[in-house]
Amino acid sequence: MRRIEATASPPANLKETTALHAARGEWEPLQAILYASPAAFKTVIVEEASLIHAETGALLPTARIYRQMDVEITAGAELGPLPAGRHADALVPLEVPTSPEADSAAQAGCQRLWVDFFVPYTAGPGRYHGRLSFRLADGSSLLAKFTLDVWDFDMPATPSLHSILGITPEAVSAAHGLPWDPARISLRQAGLLNDYYDLLAEHRVGAERVHTLLPNADGTISMEKVEFSLRKHLLHRHAPATALPIRAEWPFAAPLHADRLRAETCLADYGRLLEKIHQVGRMPVILDHLHHPADEAAYATLREWGAFLNEVEKKHGVKLPLLVTTSPVPASKKLGRLDGVADIWALSAADLWTDMEWPGGGHESAVRRQAGDQLWLATRPQQPPAEWVRRHPEQAGKLHHSHPPVLGPSFPPEAHRVFTWYLAKYGITGLLHEKALAPAPQAGAWAALTGMDTAMIYPATTAQHGRDFPVASIRLKWLREALEDYDYLVLARDLGLADRKRQITETFARSLGDWDANMPALMAARFELARMIEQVLKRRQTAASY
Numbered sequence: 001m002r003r004i005e006a007t008a009s010p011p012a013n014l015k016e017t018t019a020l021h022a023a024r025g026e027w028e029p030l031q032a033i034l035y036a037s038p039a040a041f042k043t044v045i046v047e048e049a050s051l052i053h054a055e056t057g058a059l060l061p062t063a064r065i066y067r068q069m070d071v072e073i074t075a076g077a078e079l080g081p082l083p084a085g086r087h088a089d090a091l092v093p094l095e096v097p098t099s100p101e102a103d104s105a106a107q108a109g110c111q112r113l114w115v116d117f118f119v120p121y122t123a124g125p126g127r128y129h130g131r132l133s134f135r136l137a138d139g140s141s142l143l144a145k146f147t148l149d150v151w152d153f154d155m156p157a158t159p160s161l162h163s164i165l166g167i168t169p170e171a172v173s174a175a176h177g178l179p180w181d182p183a184r185i186s187l188r189q190a191g192l193l194n195d196y197y198d199l200l201a202e203h204r205v206g207a208e209r210v211h212t213l214l215p216n217a218d219g220t221i222s223m224e225k226v227e228f229s230l231r232k233h234l235l236h237r238h239a240p241a242t243a244l245p246i247r248a249e250w251p252f253a254a255p256l257h258a259d260r261l262r263a264e265t266c267l268a269d270y271g272r273l274l275e276k277i278h279q280v281g282r283m284p285v286i287l288d289h290l291h292h293p294a295d296e297a298a299y300a301t302l303r304e305w306g307a308f309l310n311e312v313e314k315k316h317g318v319k320l321p322l323l324v325t326t327s328p329v330p331a332s333k334k335l336g337r338l339d340g341v342a343d344i345w346a347l348s349a350a351d352l353w354t355d356m357e358w359p360g361g362g363h364e365s366a367v368r369r370q371a372g373d374q375l376w377l378a379t380r381p382q383q384p385p386a387e388w389v390r391r392h393p394e395q396a397g398k399l400h401h402s403h404p405p406v407l408g409p410s411f412p413p414e415a416h417r418v419f420t421w422y423l424a425k426y427g428i429t430g431l432l433h434e435k436a437l438a439p440a441p442q443a444g445a446w447a448a449l450t451g452m453d454t455a456m457i458y459p460a461t462t463a464q465h466g467r468d469f470p471v472a473s474i475r476l477k478w479l480r481e482a483l484e485d486y487d488y489l490v491l492a493r494d495l496g497l498a499d500r501k502r503q504i505t506e507t508f509a510r511s512l513g514d515w516d517a518n519m520p521a522l523m524a525a526r527f528e529l530a531r532m533i534e535q536v537l538k539r540r541q542t543a544a545s546y
Helices: 038-042 169-175 187-202 223-236 260-276 296-316 349-356 364-370 386-391 413-422 474-494 498-505 519-544
Strands: 018-024 027-035 044-053 064-075 085-093 110-118 126-136 141-154 162-165 322-324 344-348 374-378 428-433 448-450 457-460 469-473 509-511
Touching (some): 018 027, 018 519, 027 126, 044 064, 044 110, 085 474, 110 474, 169 187, 187 457, 187 469, 296 322, 344 349, 344 364, 344 428, 349 364, 349 386, 364 374, 413 509, 413 519, 469 474, 474 519, 498 519
Parallel strands (some): 018 141, 064 448, 322 344, 344 374
Antiparallel strands (some): 027 110, 044 126, 085 469, 126 141, 457 469
């Protein structure tokens, strides 16, 4: 949870030993910062990346190691504290060669590595001793030791928060220079898309659209093929959610009018398949042409879609929740309300703060939740509300803490991690992060982003890197850690620890617009939650044995 800038000298307080903690089914990362001459970094060979159980000698899977590459931030966000310039964000597998001009840190005598360990569900609890050893081009070796304590409980295989990132087959194809025609997807293209879906699922998020779930060109779906795809994506990958791939103009020219019956049949078929594999609710309808409804025509169209989906549900006995990316409180009265139309409200952090925390808010989100609707958080590139800024003069100019979350490159690590700790306070059960794919890389640089950019994945291309594959960002890793925190919180709640969970959380994350940039407090809270979860489960196992 630190950004390490390219420098030839170690930063202050660099840890020589690290103690990690994780449950079974959890990824646990660390950063390894190597210091040597620039010439020594021409080759970096991993001699050892191991975790061995202190008592049994059992081994955990070998770590995945990535080279941290700088990304050009062309303009910092208005209130983001990180300035424009080059900052580490893209994580390239260590075995992938990079051009010297792209690796400014190595030229400065510093190699920044990201190391991911996975704790399988078969791992025994207890302490593991870890070793990281690297051999450099000049023959020198560098060694670091650390420990990992594995808790005696399991993470949920399917994440608790229904999270969708704005990754679509069209965007991936465009970023890699491939033509997009859903009727003619090559094996190479299909393999690349599956690499993206796998990467997202490993980080506990789902893709907005999955190509194997698309309807046929005539609006029908191949039931066997789509069922297989749903099982693979939601059950095998354990992706938390994806969007039902029906769009305003495809595969139907007029889904609410001339093609209404065909659209109804297609939607009902999706609903039946989700019911069959017990995944109802994990595939909401998202109308991408109405992501941000702002005028009377858009609201009228949403009401038409809501009425249509309600009709399909009633007629065919299926569930087809409609997700809208707007607040229950319309921007103006003449827009009208969407009560009874929307099933899921994906609110921006600014809208949620204004409704639930600002003294002038009407708590409409809570009313909709009590009516049976779901609340999601939409992490848009949006600055905090003017009223929040006015109430926090101490942060005039740059935001360091307490602001409604902005997951952009100009914002600090804590902003990407703390926000899941207070989602339960508002009953938020999902996350929608739009436009998550960065533009195609240029020679010598991974990408050029603005400080408010929402991209969390970088496309590596054959032209620049020898092959096509997705590259995770450090911010995607931070998001994964935040989602795992949410799983801890849900586990604690379900074990009857809701009151203690709330007390612990409020020591540093009191609400959406009131939190501390205090990673030691967050890690201490996480440790305490894990300890309580483990103790409750052990007591239950002991009681069951009598």
